[in-house]
Amino acid sequence: MSELALPVVEFAPDRWGNPAHATGLSPATKEALDALGVRPRSVAVAPEDVVLPGPAVPASARTALEAAVGAAYVSDEEMDRLRHTRGWSTPDILRMRAGDVADAPDLVVRPGSHDEVVRVLQACSEAGVAVVPYSGGTSVVGGLAPDREGFAGMVALDLARLDAPVALDPVSRTATLQAGMRGPRAEELLQAEGFTLGHFPQSYEGASLGGYAAARSAGQSSAGYGRFDEMVVGLVLATPRGTLELGTAPKSASGPDLRQLVLGSEGVLGVITSLTVRVRPVPRERVFEGWRFPSFGAGLEAVRRLAQDGPLPTVLRLSDEAETAINLADPSGGPAPGEGGCLAITGYEGDPEDVAVRRGRATAVLQACGGEPLGLESGEAWRRGRFHGPYQRDPLLDAGAFVETLETVTFWSNVPRLKAAVTEAVQGALGEQGTPAIVLCHVSHVYETGASLYFTIACAQADDPLAQWAPAKAAANAAIRAAGAAISHHHGVGTDHRAPYAEEIGPLGVEVLRAVKATLDPAGILNPGVLVAR
Numbered sequence: 001m002s003e004l005a006l007p008v009v010e011f012a013p014d015r016w017g018n019p020a021h022a023t024g025l026s027p028a029t030k031e032a033l034d035a036l037g038v039r040p041r042s043v044a045v046a047p048e049d050v051v052l053p054g055p056a057v058p059a060s061a062r063t064a065l066e067a068a069v070g071a072a073y074v075s076d077e078e079m080d081r082l083r084h085t086r087g088w089s090t091p092d093i094l095r096m097r098a099g100d101v102a103d104a105p106d107l108v109v110r111p112g113s114h115d116e117v118v119r120v121l122q123a124c125s126e127a128g129v130a131v132v133p134y135s136g137g138t139s140v141v142g143g144l145a146p147d148r149e150g151f152a153g154m155v156a157l158d159l160a161r162l163d164a165p166v167a168l169d170p171v172s173r174t175a176t177l178q179a180g181m182r183g184p185r186a187e188e189l190l191q192a193e194g195f196t197l198g199h200f201p202q203s204y205e206g207a208s209l210g211g212y213a214a215a216r217s218a219g220q221s222s223a224g225y226g227r228f229d230e231m232v233v234g235l236v237l238a239t240p241r242g243t244l245e246l247g248t249a250p251k252s253a254s255g256p257d258l259r260q261l262v263l264g265s266e267g268v269l270g271v272i273t274s275l276t277v278r279v280r281p282v283p284r285e286r287v288f289e290g291w292r293f294p295s296f297g298a299g300l301e302a303v304r305r306l307a308q309d310g311p312l313p314t315v316l317r318l319s320d321e322a323e324t325a326i327n328l329a330d331p332s333g334g335p336a337p338g339e340g341g342c343l344a345i346t347g348y349e350g351d352p353e354d355v356a357v358r359r360g361r362a363t364a365v366l367q368a369c370g371g372e373p374l375g376l377e378s379g380e381a382w383r384r385g386r387f388h389g390p391y392q393r394d395p396l397l398d399a400g401a402f403v404e405t406l407e408t409v410t411f412w413s414n415v416p417r418l419k420a421a422v423t424e425a426v427q428g429a430l431g432e433q434g435t436p437a438i439v440l441c442h443v444s445h446v447y448e449t450g451a452s453l454y455f456t457i458a459c460a461q462a463d464d465p466l467a468q469w470a471p472a473k474a475a476a477n478a479a480i481r482a483a484g485a486a487i488s489h490h491h492g493v494g495t496d497h498r499a500p501y502a503e504e505i506g507p508l509g510v511e512v513l514r515a516v517k518a519t520l521d522p523a524g525i526l527n528p529g530v531l532v533a534r
Contacts, residue, residue: 011137013047013082014096016390019206023391025399025414031403031443032326036436038460044097051099052078055106057153059128065109065155068119073110073161080108083154084132087139088203088390089496093397094465095213103145105156112161114273118230120157121271125240125523130154131283132527133267135180135208140405141494143215143266144441147529159210165189172234176276176358179210187237195279196223198314198349201490202389210272215492216264218452220386222445223307224314224349225280227490229263234276237262239269239520247276261516265491267527269520283349287359288315290322290378291344291371296320297416299342302369304412307446309365311358315347316446320351323440323456343370396458402435402465403458406473408471408480411450415443418483419453425479426457429472435459437472445489493531 011017025033048090055076057065066074075081085104086092095103110262111117124131132144132149137160148154159180166176168190175195177186183197183204190196199219201207207217212228213235221227234247246259262269293299299318306312324343346362348355363373396403410418423439437459445452457475462468477500481485487493487500513532517524528534 003179008124008140011083011088011206013079013085014044014093015086016019020393021388023395028326029392029396030399032438032458033396033399033460036401036438036458036460038399040398040400041461044398045099047082048078048098050078050082050096050098050101050102052081052104055081055282057106057129057155058127061123061129061152062107063240064123064127065107068123069111069116073112075108075110075260077108080239081156081526083106083126084134084137084144084158087137087142087494089140089142090121090393090397090402091466091469092140092142092145095394097397099163099300103148106153107155108134109155109159110158110161114162114236114238117157117159117162117271118243121238121240121525124155124218124525125521128523129525130528131271131323131525132156133214133271134212135159135161136182136206136211137209138203138205138211139215139492139494141488141491141496143492143494143530144376145495145530146527147534149496151525151528154526157271159208159271159273166274167276168193168195168279170195173279175279176234177209178215178274179208179235179272181209183209183212184206191282194282196282197231197277198280199228199231200386202387204387209275209277213263213272213275214266216490218445218490220317221314221347221349223312223316224347227377227445228277229260230278231235232259232263232275233278235272236263236274237270239271240523240525241520244270244520254444254488256258260480264492266494266531268517268531270526271493281356283351283357285352286347286349286383286391287355287376287382288345288347288379289376289383290364290374290408291346292374293318293342293344293371294340294418296342298370299344300415302366302447302452303443304367305365306362307451308412308448311361311365313346313362314349314360315345317442317444318342318344319442321439322443326438326440341372343374343378345379347379347383366503397461400461401458402461402469402534403456404469404473404477405453405454405456407452407489407491408485408487409445409450411454411482412484414455414483414485418480418485421479421483422455422476425475426455426472429475430457431470433462433468433471435456435462435468495530498529498533501531 162178162180443456
């Protein structure tokens with residue numbers, strides 16, 4: 001098994017990932033927290049002590065759901081409902097730690113086939129019961145916290161049973177897989193046949209293929225393999241009105257490509273039940289290395305040149321001075337203490353000959369832009385620690401810190417302006433409350449015409465951390481829109497970005513989405529209030 005074919009992890013309701021991988025805080029991190037005035041906060045409510053309200057779904061609706069999937073696959077157990085409550089943003093976690101489970105589903109329904117999904121959606125549509133499509137549950141933008149007002153109840157539609165391989169076409173290099181399949185299982189099955197998706201987001205241990213598609217996920221190797229939406233060549237969508245099958249060829253001029261309408265729709269138009277995706281041969285060699293640049297501007301010039309003129313590494317990212325120095329968001333090794341500068345990571349995958357050629361040509365570009373090679377050790381340290389970053393958040397919250405992330409994307413000429421605007425907005429909003437913040441940033445994904453910026457924010461928790469974060473998040477959203485950037489590159493819209501997304505696409509764009517939803521979901525039961533306001 002490849003090192004990237006990790007076990008599928010069943011997350012606890014209040015702690016990220018595999019309990020065996022739980023981590024503490026380094027001395028350097030503790031020192032940084034002391035400088036921010038971070039002090040321990042009250043102990044969180046344990047999941048087993050949370051009190052849930054009784055299920056609100058009418059008995060007739062439950063009977064219909066049991067008829068659709070079997071009584072054994074309709075659950076109202078409290079811990080089951082708790083595990084399907086909201087996602088994994090810091091506000092989601094803080095609400096759970098405070099014992100706030102107002103968004104808990106009434107039932108968890110686990111269909112075993114596409115037809116069963118359609119029957120569940122039809123039953124819920126007839127009964128006026130809201131449906132939250134659920135698989136990995138790793139949303140960080142409120143994508144699993146719909147508006148249930150006006151509905152007879154709410155169910156979490158868990159696709160965990162839809163995790164089978166359907167077909168592999170080695171000639172076309174495509175694989176058809178059910179959408180409930182988690183990333184690690186997909187990788188294990190494909191690598192056994194000599195192929196890989198090449199898609200490894202930081203949520204890899206928990207996220208599913210359907211979630212990748214519904215939120216337009218981007219993984220660490222997007223420079224080489226592309227975003228997940230670029231890998232999808234076909235899909236099947238279950239709706240309350242029936243089935244939509246899309247993708248009869250790689251590309252087509254047969255009208256607008258409806259695949260693109262479903263990708264990124266976050267469960268509001270239907271439930272993706274299977275996907276046909278592009279796969280590639282497992283690379284024979286992987287090489288990761290680190291580079292130091294004297295400034296973020298110098299590093300930005302280097303990654304832009306590689307993105308535009310090549311050769312493009314499989315992995316290409318650049319941390320700013322703060323992230324390189326603090327290393328709080330993504331512990332990965334870098335320049336030695338006191339050296340300063342910015343850390344860039346390059347990774348190359350493929351045949352040894354191709355890797356050698358691309359690496360050699362990229363090295364010349366990086367050095368011409370002022371880059372200093374740090375060798376393989378720092379690159380390998382980043383690769384090994386890639387999936388450990390999310391495990392830092394729990395001990396940070398335990399210590400009394402507030403830590404959250406946000407991301408955006410813009411054209412190259414606008415990157416410096418955007419970075420400065422978001423940093424200033426967040427620091428200003430939190431500083432005004434007496435909780436000065438560290439704002440870290442890195443270029444996470446690159447394209448010929450632009451790049452994604454990923455921010456990590458850390459400060460001391462206030463007495464009400466949710467109220468503390470709200471104006472900072474609003475300020476960040478406003479800064480992103482004022483700079484003309486997209487409100488999200490790969491986290492999605494959910495409910496957190498719904499208002500700025502409406503500004504981004506304009507009133508007519510919102511009307512188009514509502515019209516499509518009204519056609520596919522006339523009763524409006526699918527993730528109501530997510531993506532587009534009701």
